[in-house]
Amino acid sequence: MKIFRFLTTFCVLVASSFTLAQTGPTISLGPVALGEKRIEINLKNFKVVKKKGSRKVRAKIIEDSIQWVRSEDNLLIPRARLKILIEGDDEITLDYLGVNIIPASFNKKYKESELFINLFNPGNIKVYQGKKEIESLTLITTGVANQKIKHLIDYSCVKHDLKIEGLDNEFLSVGCRMERTGKIGNERSRLRISWTNPNLFAPNGNTPPFVSFLTDKRPIQVTLYDKDGNKKIVKISANINKRYRRMKTAIGLGPYAFKSHSGDRDRASTVAPAAMIYSRFDLTEQSSLRAFEALIYRETIFNNLGAYFAYDLGNAFDHRLNLTALLGAQVLSFQFDQSTSFTNKLIYPQGFEVVYRHAFNMENYNLVYGMFISTQSEETYDNLWLRFGKGFFWELNYIRWARENESTTTWGLSIGIPTASFF
Known part of the structure; x- marks a missing residue:
């Protein structure tokens, strides 16, 4: 399955980029994370106002300096760089958001500083010469009514x-x-x-x-x-259910291509009905317990039952891309036909899942890629899935298992249907 191999390589590359950071010389106050832009901001709608009208202080918003950042309050806010020039060669300080800022000196006549300011809640920037406040800067908005969004x-x-x-x-x-x-x-x-x-x-x-x-x-x-x-x-x-339920379940149904092998006998690929059960119990915002059951039957019976602890490793692109580790175990049951006995094996494949939220800018639609890989040398097991949807979802799944003289390979497309929620 070349598409799954490509997605696996892509996800590994994405995972390696989760810790990248961006730094710069401009002063940024408070913890923020770079976010995505959802509306256009025209800096011509923002004007710097000097409350005291001091001729010693000049301030200007730098063009093309807007960044969208996510604050601790989970707010996406636009910020821009404000350049401040103050006439005077000593004892000049700035007070912004409770932080004392000492501007740099580039010549004997002026002090200079650049600050990131929140365009939606800029606050006041007070300028002091010694203990005397010589200016207070703030922003006002103009022409907002003419903006479409x-x-x-x-x-x-x-x-x-x-x-x-x-x-x-x-x-x-x-x-x-x-x-x-x-x-x-x-x-x-x-x-x-x-x-x-x-x-x-x-x-x-x-x-x-x-x-x-x-x-x-x-x-x-x-x-x-x-x-x-x-x-x-x-x-x-808002549309809110009073009752919060941690456990959610769903079922999956679909036709799967199915072939199997036992000893010296092979069963050629055929179309078989497949049924799945999914469940998830949320522990925290970043962790959960998950279980699944997959049954494929057409003369040969193949049953795959798994339980996993899932926890988030990291996120990128303003929380829209999320990487989750899956740690647990599975029970595999296989019967080639009624003349053979059941094979039941406890295996320990480990895996991960990558979720792309609001995929392709479709609100609440998620694209999910995940995989399990066997950690046992005597056992071959691959389980890969690609899922897309909102509530109801489509899932493309590929499973390959082999041990000693028995094996099976199955893949297909199923539809996932949310069922009950509990606790």
Whole structure:
């Protein structure tokens, strides 16, 4: 199966890139991870304002410097580099987000610094000469209403059908995280919604990001104010099941090509019915217990039962590509025909799975490639699968097994159907 060999090589190369980092000389405050761009930002819509009007301070947003980053609040936010020049050769400092910054000196007349600033929540940059504040810089947005797409609803919110009303002519970025409350077996869902906007304030005057919680399908209403004191009524709703269930199951059905061998007898490739059962129990956001059962029968019986502990090794491309290790064991059962006895073997193939979320920019559709490889020299076992779907899924699967004088090879296309969920 050349396609599976190609995918295996590709996944190994991708896995080796998970730890790559990007660094640069510009000051970046706070922990962030590079994210993907979902809306266009025109820097002409942002203007640097000097509150004190000091002629000693000049500031300019650098063209083509926008980066989309993901914050600790799971928000995708645009940041850009702001270049600041301050006239004066000594005792010049900047205060931004509680960090004291000492600008560099490139000549006797000016100090210079470049900062990454959050375009959706820039805050104030205070400039001091000695102990005296000589300027305070901030950003304002202009021309937002003329932009076609203004709202960035992160992929983490899409599956919850999140809706935010009342901010039609405002920039907005929203990120979601599903949380669990209560004890296992009786847990409740709680959706944590983080959102930010460059122009709005809470009633107490605090700036974003804001955090809201939803526990069911009932909407919540929030009152905010803009810089001119105008009231904004914001309505937030999502499709959330009250009950959080950790265990999910599915079945798979499909025709498989099937051939087998025992001793000096061969059974040529034929089409056989195949049935699969899948189950998954989530332990944490990064780990789970998984089990599967695959049965193929056409005169020869081949049954493949496995149980695995799965844990995430890493992710890339803004969490859209995820690599998961699979550690466990399997029981293989094989009977060539009714004249032969069953062969039952406990084997220990180990594997991995790579998930490409929202594949081909299709929201909530996942492309999954996985494989198991035998760790035993006396046993040949390969199990490779390629899966695509949302809820219902299609799976292309290839399994090869051989030991001593018995062997079987099967492959085919099946449809996966979600069934029950528990706990």
